[in-house]
Amino acid sequence: MRAHRAHICILVLLPTLLLAACSPAAGSRPTAVISYSTRNPLLTTATPMPTFTPTPAPLGSSENPLVMGLIDANPLQVQLDALEELTAQLSTFLQMSVTGKFFLDYLNLEAALQKQQVHLAWLGPVEYLLASEKGLLSSQLVSNHLGVTAYGIQYVAHKDSTLISYYDVGSGKATADAAIALAQFSGMRPCLTQAKSLAGYWIPLAYLAQNNIPTQAPVLTYTYSAAMRAVYIKGICDFTATYAIASDPRTSSEVIGDLPDALDRLPIIWISPAVIPNLAFSVSPQLPLPLTVQISDYLLQLGRSDSGRSLLSELNQYEIAGLEAMPDDAYSDLRELLAVTDVRLIDLLP
Incomplete structure (x- = not known):
């Protein structure tokens, strides 16, 4: 009986042993082994392709012309024609492509200058100071207007005041320094035009501040003729200041028509040097010399x-009787005067 059971067990186990013998050994099975000491080329990041950077066209080519900028929101046809004619002349002379553009305002022109989309510009003193302080333009030429390339200011008071005039009619120049002549205005009230005016507001205040001469808050008259009428009739203010050198507003038709004796009644107390340059032509410092x-x-x-x-x-x-060379340092006196005030040049823009 026991022999019979043993025989049965052998018959049951035999197929199992045969199947195990025919199966591959566990140790011979291939396994995926990642080696951390050898870099797997399939996992390596591909080398980035070089990006294409177009080469800019040469300055002065038809694709990249020299651009002359001016500021005028509504240029007349005669201005557009003049710009086309001038740029055509420059194109022929330089053998380069030159175009021009009128900009709505200074800020739009400045944005184009910063992008190097404008290379030449005609600007007034305030606009030039703004552009030059950012290194966007460098002065080259200034216009001769009414016989001068720059103008100044004059202080005017009533003849009946006790103020002494430090002005020589023959030479048209001051006979004393500002510190001496303007000290008489201490504690007085001026009539000035409005806070966007260089000659009618900021430069008069600048000379007073530069020489530590305190005055009362100004009365704003908005025009030079109104300021002189206020001084003429007395009781509103003690003195005023106007532009000078280029011309004398005391002789304007608006004043002489109402006040025929204005030159006698409103003497000049002191006149400044010509510190405000006229309209100027400037270029980008990026241009080759x-x-x-x-x-x-x-x-x-x-x-x-x-x-x-x-x-x-x-x-x-703008009446231009000619052009003269003018470097950037011609603006030095104007910069020094404005530096003693709290003016923000951006606030003087139209």
């Missing part, structure tokens, strides 16, 4: 002919 010289020389020659002066005057709607 030889190119800057070429452009400036051409415009200087243009301003020496009747047709050239007419073209420049029509372009700017």
